Amino acid sequence: MFSELPKDLALISLVAALAVTAILFLYSLGLRAAHMAHEREMERLKAGWWPVLARASMGAREPIGKRRRRLGTGSRVRLLREWCRFRAQIRGESTEVLEELARELGLLGTARRLLRKHSISSRLLAEQALGFLRDTDSWMSIEELLAHPNVPLSIMAATALTHIDPERAIPIVIPTICERKRWPRTQIGRILSIAGPDNVTRPLCRAIESADDEDTTCLLQFFESAYMNEIDSLAARLLTARTDPGVLAAALKAVRGHLPDPVIRRLATHEVWYVRMQAANLLGRFGRREDYAVLEPLLSDTEWWVRYRAAQAITKLPFLGPNALRKLCNRQTDRYATGAMKHALAEAGLV
Amino acid sequence: MSPWFMTAMEWVFFGYFSAVYLVYAVLNIFAVFRIRRYLQVAELAAADNVFSSLDLPVSVIVPAYNESASIITSIRAMLQIEYPDFEVIVVNDGSTDDTLQKLIDEFGMQPFPEAYRQRVPCKPIRGLYKSARYPNLRVVDKENGGSKADALNGGINACRYPIFCAVDADSILQPDSLRRAIRPFLEDPLTVAAGGTVRIANGCVVRGGFLEKVRLPDNFLAAAQVVEYLRAFLYGRMGWTQMNAVLIISGAFGVFDKEAVVKVGGYRPDAIGEDMELVLRLHEIFAVSGEPYKVTFVPDPICWTDAPENLESLGKQRVRWQHGLGQSLTLHKGLLFNRKAGAVGWIAIPFFYVFELFGPVVEVGGYLFMAVAWLSGWLPWSTALTFFGLAIGLGVMLSTSALVLEEMSFHVYPRLGDLLKLFGIAILENFGYRQITLWWRVKGLVGWLRGNEPEWGEMKRSASMSGQ
Numbered sequence: 001m002f003s004e005l006p007k008d009l010a011l012i013s014l015v016a017a018l019a020v021t022a023i024l025f026l027y028s029l030g031l032r033a034a035h036m037a038h039e040r041e042m043e044r045l046k047a048g049w050w051p052v053l054a055r056a057s058m059g060a061r062e063p064i065g066k067r068r069r070r071l072g073t074g075s076r077v078r079l080l081r082e083w084c085r086f087r088a089q090i091r092g093e094s095t096e097v098l099e100e101l102a103r104e105l106g107l108l109g110t111a112r113r114l115l116r117k118h119s120i121s122s123r124l125l126a127e128q129a130l131g132f133l134r135d136t137d138s139w140m141s142i143e144e145l146l147a148h149p150n151v152p153l154s155i156m157a158a159t160a161l162t163h164i165d166p167e168r169a170i171p172i173v174i175p176t177i178c179e180r181k182r183w184p185r186t187q188i189g190r191i192l193s194i195a196g197p198d199n200v201t202r203p204l205c206r207a208i209e210s211a212d213d214e215d216t217t218c219l220l221q222f223f224e225s226a227y228m229n230e231i232d233s234l235a236a237r238l239l240t241a242r243t244d245p246g247v248l249a250a251a252l253k254a255v256r257g258h259l260p261d262p263v264i265r266r267l268a269t270h271e272v273w274y275v276r277m278q279a280a281n282l283l284g285r286f287g288r289r290e291d292y293a294v295l296e297p298l299l300s301d302t303e304w305w306v307r308y309r310a311a312q313a314i315t316k317l318p319f320l321g322p323n324a325l326r327k328l329c330n331r332q333t334d335r336y337a338t339g340a341m342k343h344a345l346a347e348a349g350l351v
Numbered sequence: 352m353s354p355w356f357m358t359a360m361e362w363v364f365f366g367y368f369s370a371v372y373l374v375y376a377v378l379n380i381f382a383v384f385r386i387r388r389y390l391q392v393a394e395l396a397a398a399d400n401v402f403s404s405l406d407l408p409v410s411v412i413v414p415a416y417n418e419s420a421s422i423i424t425s426i427r428a429m430l431q432i433e434y435p436d437f438e439v440i441v442v443n444d445g446s447t448d449d450t451l452q453k454l455i456d457e458f459g460m461q462p463f464p465e466a467y468r469q470r471v472p473c474k475p476i477r478g479l480y481k482s483a484r485y486p487n488l489r490v491v492d493k494e495n496g497g498s499k500a501d502a503l504n505g506g507i508n509a510c511r512y513p514i515f516c517a518v519d520a521d522s523i524l525q526p527d528s529l530r531r532a533i534r535p536f537l538e539d540p541l542t543v544a545a546g547g548t549v550r551i552a553n554g555c556v557v558r559g560g561f562l563e564k565v566r567l568p569d570n571f572l573a574a575a576q577v578v579e580y581l582r583a584f585l586y587g588r589m590g591w592t593q594m595n596a597v598l599i600i601s602g603a604f605g606v607f608d609k610e611a612v613v614k615v616g617g618y619r620p621d622a623i624g625e626d627m628e629l630v631l632r633l634h635e636i637f638a639v640s641g642e643p644y645k646v647t648f649v650p651d652p653i654c655w656t657d658a659p660e661n662l663e664s665l666g667k668q669r670v671r672w673q674h675g676l677g678q679s680l681t682l683h684k685g686l687l688f689n690r691k692a693g694a695v696g697w698i699a700i701p702f703f704y705v706f707e708l709f710g711p712v713v714e715v716g717g718y719l720f721m722a723v724a725w726l727s728g729w730l731p732w733s734t735a736l737t738f739f740g741l742a743i744g745l746g747v748m749l750s751t752s753a754l755v756l757e758e759m760s761f762h763v764y765p766r767l768g769d770l771l772k773l774f775g776i777a778i779l780e781n782f783g784y785r786q787i788t789l790w791w792r793v794k795g796l797v798g799w800l801r802g803n804e805p806e807w808g809e810m811k812r813s814a815s816m817s818g819q
Contacts, residue, residue, distance in 0.1 A: 010741045010742075032758055304466065
């Protein structure tokens with residue numbers, strides 16, 4: 001009896017494995033058939049609707065009465081996806097014609113229905129479409145999704161809200177940026193650029209001023225989305241008021257105007273290397289004669305990046321010509337300083 | 352032979368097969384969920400291809416040793432990658448052919464007095480070159496270090512950007528490979544390494560270093576490897592990703608956080624499987640220090656590679672892989688059942704020891720035992736056949752489930768005939784191919800236990816690669 005049991009179990013397992021294999025194979029054939037049918041349907045849809053969408057993208061309206069009636073629910077979702085693709089590529093007045101077309105085709109209703117679905121992909125599509133259609137009636141539902149744990153869903157919610165009403169959205173989105181550490185910064189940058197500096201500058205500056213060091217560092221990354229003069233004066237204030245190296249480095253990156261000499265000297269000799277590196281970068285941007293004395297010692301810094309940035313900054317100084325730069329390189333006694341200068345000179349095409 | 356002994360052996364083999372396929376089934380389920388979740392957002396992410404200054408710049412490191420035949424096409428293709436800010440660093444690892452000269456002539460490389468800094472160990476640098484035509488192309492010419500790891504370390508020392516991508520010189524990338532592979536780093540700042548799915552290029556139409564048409568190879572060995580790679584990448588690695596327990600990132604294409612790699616000391620020059628060894632070291636150092644980190648995997652087919660088409664090359668490759676597996680696992684034995692190592696130490700490493708490292712011995716032993724027992728009359732033919740059938744049946748089931756994952760996701764092989772052919776290969780590979788690869792793995796294991804050096808051997812390029 002004992003000797004037969006493993007064999008019987010093996011036989012049962014074998015039969016089960018073969019049955020599962022057969023089911024999986026049939027399922028994969030089914031998936032392939034469904035994929036092919038989907039491809040065909042997409043081709044038909046594209047053939048029929050791409051010209052209409054393309055013309056609408058260029059601002060041309062045309063009657064679509066009969067065509068609308070032929071659209072089933074599945075086709076409407078696929079058309080909504082295509083519509084979003086077209087809409088994502090255009091700016092300006094043409095968007096209005098495209099949005100009108102979507103409303104006429106009932107795509108707004110389709111998007112609203114999709115937003116209530118459980119599927120992440122449906123809700124993502126809905127958020128995107130409702131954002132493009134600036135559907136204020138969906139504001140509350142989309143705002144709820146801002147707190148959703150799924151990163152793409154929450155960030156798409158932020159994008160949609162910004163499309164719908166940037167003035168109202170940005171004061172909500174900016175505090176969320178600090179809470180949602182996993183939001184890709186490229187996407188945040190895009191949202192802020194959609195809103196534009198008029199809507200971003202004030203909430204961003206206010207948030208930075210009241211934020212702790214970690215959040216300040218995080219928010220300062222997006223300084224390019226705001227008006228430079230406001231960010232510049234804020235960054236200058238941060239450089240005197242804060243001590244956290246992360247904040248100092250981020251503020252040095254953002255600042256464009258001049259800083260008082262004592263501040264520059266303090267930062268150029270800061271104990272943390274990336275603060276010194278950003279200070280060297282900044283001095284390169286200033287290009288002032290009096291900063292040369294601060295930059296030269298940085299060529300012998302212990303950190304490679306500081307030496308490299310200091311050398312790059314020196315080669316950018318407008319009052320030093322190629323010969324002066326070569327002389328400066330030759331008179332360095334520290335081999336690391338010479339190495340950094342040679343590297344920077346070669347990059348500037350001066351070797 | 353005692354019937355009790357025979358029954359015990361039957362239980363051992365049945366237990367082994369049940370355990371291994373149970374783990375694979377769980378990995379498969381994880382992979383299904385993970386791929387579904389990935390695909391839900393992939394389409395929108397692909398559409399969102401507007402680059403900004405906030406994208407992470409990437410250094411692509413290409414180690415090259417005697418790659419004269421293909422280096423120009425490969426680098427030309429890499430320079431055309433669609434990504435806003437990247438540099439290509441070719442590391443000429445003391446080639447004895449004209450690899451360096453070809454690079455100099457073709458790309459206008461000029462000696463460049465770069466302030467090179469050595470952060471991870473590698474053989475001395477002979478020279479650094481910068482292209483006069485392509486500002487983002489540099490060449491590091493170094494003494495031969497005897498390993499790809501040493502060349503990669505040279506590249507890490509020379510690269511400027513916070514993320515680097517290690518790519519084989521004969522890998523075929525897609526224009527959007529970097530954009531896809533970098534996504535995990537943008538989506539989760541804890542990511543220290545991300546692997547990409549590698550597919551077999553044999554049979555495909557390759558022009559100018561880019562893949563033009565995807566086709567299945569006619570060569571049976573290469574075709575069997577297509578199914579093998581589908582299994583390994585689609586549910587093997589995707590399944591482990593769910594548990595943050597990916598142990599291997601293919602050397603053909605892997606993206607890493609440079610500071611994390613420098614922190615753990617770079618690639619280990621004496622490692623046979625330098626790719627796996629680095630990932631295990633990242634796990635060991637980060638997990639044991641309690642620092643949060645993530646090793647992840649991108650399921651998109653982003654890198655295509657040439658597979659061996661003859662038994663000799665394939666055999667050497669598999670012996671070497673098994674040797675590298677043994678070496679890497681023992682170098683990081685501290686991870687095994689380490690209370691801080693989580694799923695890596697408690698699930699993945701034990702799995703790799705039992706089923707990947709020593710599994711081939713059990714399976715080859717099983718085949719031999721069944722054959723001997725049947726020939727000696729200790730075991731009825733029906734029992735031997737049932738167990739042999741079970742091994743084959745479970746293998747086919749596993750391969751078919753990989754085909755389902757492929758159908759659910761990427762449909763890389765476009766023709767219906769391809770699907771049928773893949774299913775046929777999934778059955779046929781179990782008769783001969785599977786047994787011979789098992790044998791090579793046993794050989795690799797024995798060689799590693801005896802401390803033999805594995806052979807490298809020259810790989811003959813497939814028609815797809817040589818004809819490009």
